[in-house]
Amino acid sequence: MDAIVRQAIAKWPRVPACFGWLGLDARGRWYLRDAATQAKGSFRVSKGDWLRHVKLLAFIGRNYLADERGRWFFQNGPQQVFVELEATPWVWRISADGEIRSHTDQPATAEQILLDEQGRVYIATAIGLGIVHSLDVPTVAALLEQGRLAAPEDVVAQTLPARFGYVVSPAYDPVQR
Numbered sequence: 001m002d003a004i005v006r007q008a009i010a011k012w013p014r015v016p017a018c019f020g021w022l023g024l025d026a027r028g029r030w031y032l033r034d035a036a037t038q039a040k041g042s043f044r045v046s047k048g049d050w051l052r053h054v055k056l057l058a059f060i061g062r063n064y065l066a067d068e069r070g071r072w073f074f075q076n077g078p079q080q081v082f083v084e085l086e087a088t089p090w091v092w093r094i095s096a097d098g099e100i101r102s103h104t105d106q107p108a109t110a111e112q113i114l115l116d117e118q119g120r121v122y123i124a125t126a127i128g129l130g131i132v133h134s135l136d137v138p139t140v141a142a143l144l145e146q147g148r149l150a151a152p153e154d155v156v157a158q159t160l161p162a163r164f165g166y167v168v169s170p171a172y173d174p175v176q177r
Contacts, residue, residue, distance in 0.1 A: 001063050001075055015078040019170060022060075022074055023047060023084040026120075026131050028091035028103025030060060033084070042169065043084035061104030066128075070161075071170035082170040087157075089166050090130025092123050094139045098148050102130060113144070114160075115152040122160065129164040 023031040023043040033048035040046035051057060063075040064083075072089045073080040083089075091103040100108045100123065108125035115121055121132040121140050132140055143149045161168055 001065070002059070004077075011078065017073070017080040017082060018076075019082050020084065022081050024072075024086065024089075024091070024103070026087040026091065027133055028093075030057060043086060064104055066166065070166040072166065073170075084170075085166070085168045087120070087131040088122065088129050088160065088164075090125075090128050092130045092132050092136070094132060094136040094143070096139055096142075098143050100125070102127070110149060113140070113149055113152040114155045116155050116157040116160075118157065120157065121152065122155070124164065129160060129166065 020038045021033050023033055025031065025047065030051040031043070031048040032051055033043065033046070037046050037048040051060075060074045064072065065075060066072045066089065067080075072083045072085065074083060075081075090108075092108065093101050093103070095101075100110060102108060106127065108123070108127055108130075110123045110125060112124040113121065114124065114129075121137055123130055123132060140149065144151070155163075
């Protein structure tokens with residue numbers, strides 16, 4: 001977390017959290033979801049505006065965290081902006097040599113490979129579960145064929161949030177900040 005963010009939290013400790021305004025798709029793209037976008041439906045139905053500003057994306061990435069309930073958020077100064085997830089909290093990019101990096105550019109090591117009923121590939125790591133970016137699925141297939149990754153376990157996508165402890169669509173909870 002950025003030092004300036006920690007300072008803002010100390011200065012304004014009781015800023016209400018924000019829900020529904022930020023989304024992360026299955027390709028690691030962030031979306032801003034204004035009130036009109038939210039009124040059209042869930043993140044899967046109505047994504048919003050794709051954020052492309054490089055410095056803003058880096059700031060979000062450095063301040064992307066999860067709370068004790070598995071709700072992922074961007075710590076924007078003193079305010080937690082909870083994230084609507086299209087798939088998982090992480091989106092993995094995989095290089096030909098097997099290096100795994102998140103959509104926020106964090107390195108990770110595969111602990112488990114999962115394959116769902118629609119052919120989507122997931123990797124469980126020490127920092128959490130992520131979906132493999134669709135462009136990198138052929139790379140994962142090559143690494144599997146080379147024996148450089150463990151054989152995938154078949155899973156039902158709907159079971160992943162409970163199994164790996166994350167919330168796809170955090171809801172406002174007046175009891176918690």
